[in-house]
Amino acid sequence: MRIDAHQHYWNLDNKHTDWPTPDLTAIYRNFLPEDLEAHLKQHSIDKTIVVQASPDLDENEFLLDLAGHHDSIGGIVGWIDLSSEEFPEHFARLKSNPKFVGIRPMLQSMDDDQWILRHEVKKNIQILIEHDFPLDILIYPKHLPYIVELLGDFPTLRAVIDHCAKPNIKDQQWDSWADGMDKVSKFDSVMCKLSGLVTETDHQSWKINDFRPYIQHVINCFGPSRIMFGSDWPVCLLAATYDEVVEIVNEHLSDNITMEEKKLLFGGNAKRFYKL
Secondary structure (H helix, E strand, O other), rough: OEEEEEOOOOOOOOOOOOOOOOOOOOOOOOOOOOHHHHHHHHOOOOOEEEOOOOHHHHHHHHHHHHHHHHHHEEEEEEEEOOOOOOOOOOOOOOOHHOOEEEEOOOHHHHHOOOOOHHHHHHHHHHHHHOOOEEEOOOOHHHHHHHHHHHHHOOOOOOOOEEHHOOOOOOOOOOOHHHHHHHHHHHOOOOOHHHHHHHHHHOOOOOOOHHHHHHHHHHHHOOOOOOOOEEEEEEEEEHOOOOHHHHHHHOOOOOOOOHHHHHHHHHHHHHHHHOOO
């Protein structure tokens, strides 16, 4: 099974959809399963993981409804407020749907960089651990020390770092990012998505080699059994086509990668992580 482990759908008519904003002209329109179908067919992608784009409970219902009508959707990574006293109730309800396979707090957008370490949040993360339920982690490099601290408290938390923690490739950010990713990778229950990198460089003039050190560092840290391919479509369209995103990843795989390891990257790891 070939899986795109990270992409999005949205309908601008939904009241809860507050992003993308009109200034993002390349992606300011509806993106639904029929718009992705040709790309999936071209790259022999069987299933996708659709990730929330709005921090709203209604986003879950919208995406789960899509999943009920489109076989290409292998699972939904939704949103629940991890700081809410009502988290257990919402989690139990959503988890009863087999297509609800993960939760993503939008840490990158929060005013408090240490929000994930709040007592009320950690209390609900414990519930995820008890149910062996995964967490997508959407962060910038500045958040990595707090993720390391969280994992120190919850070393068995099944988590995946979205978009390689979004290093600033345009300005060649390296040391703090590379060190943080190395520390996170020491926790065996954590994976990383090779996704979202193209929007972290110059949207108009990136070169394919811009991504080489970042992709190779992630592969070296996490190894072939803990990385996943994700297109981040349609957000990637701000800087690259679906085809180019696939090419960026393929171009920077080691010449020594085995067919089995490539199958893990393009599906096997996501299938295991999200229990598809």
